[in-house]
Amino acid sequence: MxxxxxxxxxxxxxxxxxxxxxxxxxxxxxxxxxxxxxxxxxxxxxxxxxxxxxxxxxxxxxxxxxxxxxxxxxxxxxxxxxxxxxxxxxxxxxxxxxxxxxxxxxxxxxxxxxSLPIHSLRHTHAVLLLEAGATMKYVQERLGHGGIQITADVYAHISKKIEMNSIKKYESFTESLLQ
The missing domain is CATH 1.10.443.10 (Intergrase catalytic core)
Structure with a gap:
């Protein structure tokens, strides 16, 4: 909140x-x-x-x-x-x-x-949700953003863990296509 x-x-x-x-x-x-x-x-x-x-x-x-x-x-x-x-x-x-x-x-x-601003709790919560696998749409709705673009602009690039998980999913998916 x-x-x-x-x-x-x-x-x-x-x-x-x-x-x-x-x-x-x-x-x-x-x-x-x-x-x-x-x-x-x-x-x-x-x-x-x-x-x-x-x-x-x-x-x-x-x-x-x-x-x-x-x-x-x-x-x-x-x-x-x-x-x-x-x-x-x-x-x-x-x-x-x-x-x-x-x-x-x-x-x-x-x-x-x-030292951090209190608003950083909100950002941390959003990043942890995304790292746990929550969809961007879910995070947008939970945070009460006016649109998903706001959420995506702020959080899509923020975590290396999300990036690494996405690459692993991609590699797993493309490997399954070749089998």
Whole structure:
């Protein structure tokens, strides 16, 4: 997801039993005063989508939900129940963009990884999907790109592993023609 899409996720957008999440809004990180203006439309029509979640993500979300529920119990009416956000501060309020970016930077630093923009998670996910054999069309739909050309332009050339797998498939196919 894009950072605004992830930040706009509400618990009502997630179906843990079906392992899906509905992406339908984006968060305006400028935090306008009016509550209804916090969430806007996604980047394009294709950005509204239903994503399948892995078992690992579902387990992490269940754990996170337990933490959120504990915060709700402890803070009671001081908790922002009305927002119902998945990614939020301890009291349920919105996470500012700078806090999100700083937390990501700290995680990278602790893991002794180079500094990267948070959007690199989205790119890494796309490359790993392609390396695992996902089609370009599937990746386009999962990322919510307006068209497959956008996905192809960004990701088609990015991985040597994809290139090597393609050559191996080609060689295997042409060898089978000669038998």
């Amino acid at each position: 894009r950072k605004g899409e992830a930040a706009a996720l509400k618990w009502s957008d997630i179906e843990l039993k079906n392992k899906t999440v509905v992406v339908k809004k984006t968060l305006d990180f400028d935090f306008p005063e009016a509550h209804e203006e916090l969430f806007g439309d996604t980047k394009n029509d294709n950005s509204e989508r239903i994503l399948q979640l892995s078992n690992t993500v579902v387990a992490d979300l269940k754990h996170h939900m337990n933490v959120i529920d504990q915060n709700k119990l402890i803070l009671n009416e001081m908790y922002r129940h009305d927002l119902n956000l998945v990614m939020c501060r301890t009291d349920g309020r919105l996470i500012p963009k700078s806090t999100l970016f700083n937390a990501f930077s700290r995680i990278l630093k602790r893991a002794k990884l180079p």
